[in-house]
Amino acid sequence: MIGTDSRGLVLDEPLLFEQSQPGRIGFSLPEADVPHTAPAAELLRDEITGFPELSEVDVIRHYTRLSTWNYGVDSGFYPLGSCTMKYNPKINEVAARLPGFSDIHPQTPEALNQGALELMYRLERALAEVSGFPAICLQPAAGAQGELAGMLMIRAWHEARGNKRTKVIIPDTAHGTNPATAALCGYEVVPVVSDGILSRDAVAAVMSNEVAALMITNPNTLGLFEADIRAICALVHEQGGLVYSDGANLNALMGISRPGDLGIDVMHFNLHKTFSTPHGGGGPGAGPIGVSAELIPYLPLPVIIKENQNYRFDYERPHSIGRVKAFYGHFGILVRAYSYILAMGGPGLKKATELAVLNANYIRARLEGVYALPFTERSLHEVVFSEENLGGGCRTLDVAKRLIDYGFHPPTIYFPLVVAGALMIEPTETESKQTLDDFCDALLAIAAEAEHEPDKLKQAPTRARRRRLDEATAARKPRLRWRPSSN
Amino acid sequence: MRYLPHTAADIKQMLTTIGVDATDALFSGIPADCRLTRPIDLPPGLAETDILKELRLLAAKNTPVSDWTSFLGGGAYNHFIPAVVDxxxxxxxxxxxxxxxxxxxxxxxxxxxxxxxxxxxxxTGMDMANASMYDGASACAEAVLLAIRAAKKRSRVLISAALPPHYRQTIATYCRYLDIELITIEATNGVTTLEQVEPLLDERVAALVVGYPNYFGCIENISTLASSVHAVDARLITAVAEPLALALFKSPGELGADIVVGDGQSFGLPLAFGGPTIGFFAVRDKDMRLLPGRLVGETVDLDDKRSFVLTLATREQHIRREKATSNICSNQGMCALMVSIYLALHGKQGLRQLAEINYARSNWLREQIADLDGFSLPFSAPVFNEFVVTCQEPVADLKKRLEQQKILAGVALGRDYPGLESGLLICVTEQNSRQQMEQLVAALAGGKR
Amino acid sequence: MDFPDELKYTEEHEWIAIEADIATIGISDFAQSQLGDIVFVELPEVGDELEAGKPCGVVESVKAVSDIYSPLSGEVVEINEELPDAPETLNTSPYEDGWMIKIRLSNPQELDDLLDADSYQELIKED
Incomplete structure (x- = not known):
């Protein structure tokens, strides 16, 4: 905690290339054991200029030191809104590394990897049960790719009916991937103002026979359940459209409400959010999609089929939108997610949702009044404050940076865009009351500092490895790689 | 439950602070007709020991390549992963x-x-690369979209038939509704030739996409293709499914490619049934602002210390929304780290030597098989660690026969290449010892007896 | 914040200086302060025909993008070549060194739609 004069050992670590010593190598190669041959000289490259030359010890120290400059869920509380930074169970890591999972080749005949297909089939069934969709496809690599697959399916469904619809409705609270995905499917975006919770009337005002789909996040990015969702889906369907749901916030709904029961036609899951697979410093994620019966013919290629007691990939699907990546799904991530579902079980998943919502509401109750709450409806798994009440001319960014000095990862900031200076806090269910109390105490202390000692916020962080960075120079004169001449 | 820290007393105190009686009251924003009124129909949670038992049973129904003798490649490569990486x-x-x-x-x-x-x-011999994409196939599709954006009014993209089939299919999916015309260029003698490409090159063409090595393991003539493509102001996209080849063969950048994409799985990532792997994406300076995905740049902090930060974010979906260069909002961070560790360990010399071993072994095996009755080499172009043989024995029968000896002989080409029904794609890496290769040769020869 | 009286303004936060049939265009002090540190500028090319109300360039800060809408129709006769290499000029000197383009007006009647300094200041107060 702050106040104690703790000191860590901070070791500097140059770039790999700067430590390179000609002739060093960090790995022993096997013997060639066949006569040496080489391609024609004109095909050969020269040595790889600038490539590192290091020993095994050099490499171990390099990355071990770099790791200490990072902050992960295992380091401490990571309440990044919309990202569901829950604990990543270690048994999942062990499971994914079983040679029967990690060392199997995607081009092996299916009959020889029945366990992999069976695991994925079981995961599909489990996700179907949690979400209420009849069919699941595990292929998409991440949420954004799940969105792409889902929206391509919607377009394929319209095309098959000869519908020439050109527009997609997206609420102003949406994640940026939604409009970007709509554009990739050749659609024009029609924004709709939600005012916290999207009303059926607001959708009715922009819905027309030119609209192919509505994209909606539920619960939305304010942590609010879209209470009109059934009526909205019915309206869109009546006028010949389909409804896409962004499932990023499914952690608020397990065992409570199933999107597939509400009229949603297609939704993506983020296994790295709801189902505990690690975020990995930015990925890999996994973005399966759940679809209504209507959309099954359009699923990406291939589809896992169970016949008698055997499993296979089905490629004979004439209406499919096709393949979205090279091989089927991020299998290593799927193993982790399935391991999590086995550990939690049906009752455990519901418990996780209940405690995630309890945690968010506890934080809300402890901070409300000191921090301004622009939307006061009952929130679910996350809570969004604004910077309105901050004293001393401090902004959301300053609060975030000061939290670092208190030993916490900051929440998501400046999103959703509909809240001025948003602080979007998602604690998840794996955090204890004690951790939440420490975090709330820190935020309350920071609010007081803003009032009386605003410089403490504006200079923050002072206790991290780095102080604030010059991001403008990084963007004006981009240096995106190391070059020998630059050092 | 071990991942959930709440005691009954904690929950009670928290509810009191919130001002409600029970957790159920927290869900009051969800209308009754949206509620699930029964429990989730999944079995109760398992102890760690039981999870592992369950998963080991499933794993036991698979065939790890380390237990067999595998010559499978075709976009996923069985290279050794040093202990340091994991x-x-x-x-x-x-x-x-x-x-x-x-x-x-x-x-x-x-x-x-x-x-x-x-x-x-x-x-790759390129100016800049992004922080990574999902895999080689999706990176290749994004490269096509970049070329279309860059070329403004051009909508035609030429795709070599020798590009891996799953890359071609992924491109087709991404371009489905974007008014992009994809034209397949048939391969001649296993490679993409000027004779096939040149008649199609005009001001409607935004890019040509070729593999390097291509799906048949062959080394394409990148520099010749690049000059022709550049003559009509189009871009040459080079897709590298087996990047170890770049340690031995001239880099695509050196040969004139405009965009180089590929899959980094060969560098320290487990096969894992095909994923997660990692796509890489490299371009020339001129295309910097058209790049999809995350980018890290160098800067300084307030104390003037060298630091690194995500930069040029205005290209991305969270800022530019429907005008973004891609909808991607992740990168394969963990995989990028594994690739970097792998490359740092091998380094300049190690990677070259490893590539030489792959080359020498596969070319040795290729000659051994060519000498067998009933087998021939359909293509004469240079290959790296994969090559195509044609077999008199039906490929499906041959594969089945070798499976009896715990040999995965290769990837059949018939499904993706009509006319190559007798073609088998064989891959050799440093994991395949001479003994294994001799075993394969003997097993293949056994078919004739 | 500074809003010179001799200039005209638009609702999209551009300023315009008129000299005979040539209009010089840039972004207002208010626009640059809202964007923060400007890191990138994209301008049209000399010879491009611009249409009033249509995008003709882009200004970017670290975390925001803003299209530049041409306030008037006409042909681009000159662009500020220094700007792409020194986008921070838009922050330090929005009305002088930070001018963006000069166009030859093709429809001088469009000038009637522009705001004077007072009306522009009223407008940004409402924001």
């Missing part, structure tokens, strides 16, 4: 972190990505 990537400061939005406490991830971007540039 050891380091298991540091949870790396793998339990998110995208480095707060650079002051994410310098480990950021410096790691900066080094990854640099090594991809060095290998």
């Amino acid at each position: 050891h380091l990537v298991s540091r949870s400061e790396f793998y339990t972190a998110y995208t480095p939005y707060q650079p002051e406490i994410s310098q480990g991830t950021l410096q790691g990505i900066f080094e990854f971007q640099t090594m991809i540039c060095q290998l």
